[in-house]
Amino acid sequence: MIKFHSTNHSTPDVNFKTAVLKGQALDKGLYMLNQIPKINQEVIFNFKDLNLQEIAFQVLKIILDQQIPEKDLKKIIKNALNFEIGLEKITQNDYLCHLTKGPTCSFKDFGARILARLMEYFLSIDKKNIIILTATSGDTGGAVAQAMYSMSRIKVIILYPKNEVSDLQRKQMTTLGKNVIAIGINGKFDDCQKLVKTAFADEELEDYNLSSANSINIGRLLPQSIYYFWSYSRIVKTMDEKVIFSVPSGNFGNLTAGIIAYKMGLPVERFVSAVNENDEFPKFLESGSYHSIVPSRNCLSSAMNVGNPSNLARIFDLYGGQIDENGIIIKNPALNDLRSIITSYSISDSLTKETIVDFYKQYNRIIEPHGAVGWAALQKYHKKNSHQTGIKSITFETADPAKFPNEIISLIKVEPKLPKSLENIQNKEENPNPVEITKYEDFKSFVQNKM
Numbered sequence: 001m002i003k004f005h006s007t008n009h010s011t012p013d014v015n016f017k018t019a020v021l022k023g024q025a026l027d028k029g030l031y032m033l034n035q036i037p038k039i040n041q042e043v044i045f046n047f048k049d050l051n052l053q054e055i056a057f058q059v060l061k062i063i064l065d066q067q068i069p070e071k072d073l074k075k076i077i078k079n080a081l082n083f084e085i086g087l088e089k090i091t092q093n094d095y096l097c098h099l100t101k102g103p104t105c106s107f108k109d110f111g112a113r114i115l116a117r118l119m120e121y122f123l124s125i126d127k128k129n130i131i132i133l134t135a136t137s138g139d140t141g142g143a144v145a146q147a148m149y150s151m152s153r154i155k156v157i158i159l160y161p162k163n164e165v166s167d168l169q170r171k172q173m174t175t176l177g178k179n180v181i182a183i184g185i186n187g188k189f190d191d192c193q194k195l196v197k198t199a200f201a202d203e204e205l206e207d208y209n210l211s212s213a214n215s216i217n218i219g220r221l222l223p224q225s226i227y228y229f230w231s232y233s234r235i236v237k238t239m240d241e242k243v244i245f246s247v248p249s250g251n252f253g254n255l256t257a258g259i260i261a262y263k264m265g266l267p268v269e270r271f272v273s274a275v276n277e278n279d280e281f282p283k284f285l286e287s288g289s290y291h292s293i294v295p296s297r298n299c300l301s302s303a304m305n306v307g308n309p310s311n312l313a314r315i316f317d318l319y320g321g322q323i324d325e326n327g328i329i330i331k332n333p334a335l336n337d338l339r340s341i342i343t344s345y346s347i348s349d350s351l352t353k354e355t356i357v358d359f360y361k362q363y364n365r366i367i368e369p370h371g372a373v374g375w376a377a378l379q380k381y382h383k384k385n386s387h388q389t390g391i392k393s394i395t396f397e398t399a400d401p402a403k404f405p406n407e408i409i410s411l412i413k414v415e416p417k418l419p420k421s422l423e424n425i426q427n428k429e430e431n432p433n434p435v436e437i438t439k440y441e442d443f444k445s446f447v448q449n450k451m
């Protein structure tokens with residue numbers, strides 16, 4: 001059975017169930033696989049004959065290594081991945097992969113929906129209930145709320161900054177009801193985050209089984225490897241064909257999942273890690289020294305405004321290094337090995353905008369800010385490696401353009417079409433704010449009296 005260790009190496013190894021229900025290790029490290037299982041190259045190539053759910057089953061089965069019976073795992077996947085992925089050929093060799101067809105039109109639906117069902121499954125074995133606390137600046141809240149909606153052993157409390165989320169983002173959280181409670185705060189994302197952290201550290205709330213569902217949970221990370229295998233298997237023609245992946249990166253969960261797929265045997269030519277003006281990672285790859293960016297820089301691709309990505313701890317771990325939660329390097333990773341598989345570019349906001357405009361002009365298609373960062377980074381990579389011809393690439397589009405109507409309209413004068421799932425939300429009734437919170441005590445007594 002594959003065990004999981006903390007990237008800070010100061011707590012005992014755990015099984016998958018404990019890693020999922022705990023979320024973060026007690027020493028503040030992230031849980032990581034003790035070994036990466038391999039999938040045979042021929043098996044990977046033959047994924048071309050399987051659909052998304054079947055590939056998900058093959059990949060997760062080998063990682064989870066019998067920690068969930070096969071029929072239960074199949075059910076979890078069937079319920080979680082009840083949507084498609086879009087793959088669009090843009091040029092001769094460059095593809096855009098739309099991970100945006102889930103209920104909240106964000107790629108976060110993949111991880112969040114599988115995590116929700118893994119948690120519910122493990123909780124029912126333990127006959128326990130939990131309360132998930134999530135602070136959100138907008139997008140994560142919606143994905144987590146939708147994913148956890150109507151789970152019987154999970155309640156979700158989402159804290160969001162009332163005046164800093166879009167109408168659409170707020171409605172994704174406030175129109176659900178049932179086990180989902182969304183609380184608007186007069187403040188910023190950091191204030192929400194602080195309330196959550198204080199609650200986690202509050203011993204008087206221990207009996208409420210508070211837990212988190214952010215991207216540090218290994219149960220949210222591993223399912224993201226699936227779409228690397230899926231997209232690869234749709235486009236290659238021979239067994240040893242390698243592909244370039246361009247990955248819009250913020251907290252680096254997406255890229256980490258890609259590296260895990262690569263280490264499992266997926267033939268990858270290179271990962272292009274595309275970041276916005278928060279350029280701590282490309283600077284680290286170049287120089288070998290790491291400086292987090294505090295506070296993080298505000299860019300158009302807002303979900304990628306991260307100045308000290310949590311999942312760097314996992315990338316270091318995969319390459320024999322160690323970095324703690326504060327961004328202090330304890331042990332250097334094998335830097336040249338990292339450089340041989342990852343190239344990282346920082347894309348400015350002005351180039352992001354230019355890319356959105358050019359992409360529309362050239363291909364008559366709309367790309368949103370996060371995907372545009374990925375596409376722009378791919379162009380930089382192509383320019384530097386013009387000798388490489390005939391290698392296929394996949395750029396991930398991580399959100400639907402309709403989530404950023406104002407930016408898109410101002411750049412290309414076209415209104416992106418609202419997908420069905422977002423259109424439905426627009427007409428739904430919002431639940432009123434359940435409590436006014438001006439200080440931590442207000443939040444605490446809400447949890448104690450209402451949950």
Ligand SMILES: *Cc1c(COP(=O)(O)O)cnc(C)c1O
Pocket residue numbers: 106107108139215248249250251252253254255303304370398399
């Ligand atoms: C969260 C998010 C990202 C960044 O993904 P990471 O896994 O944190 O690197 C990129 N794009 C969108 C739209 C997101 O919501």
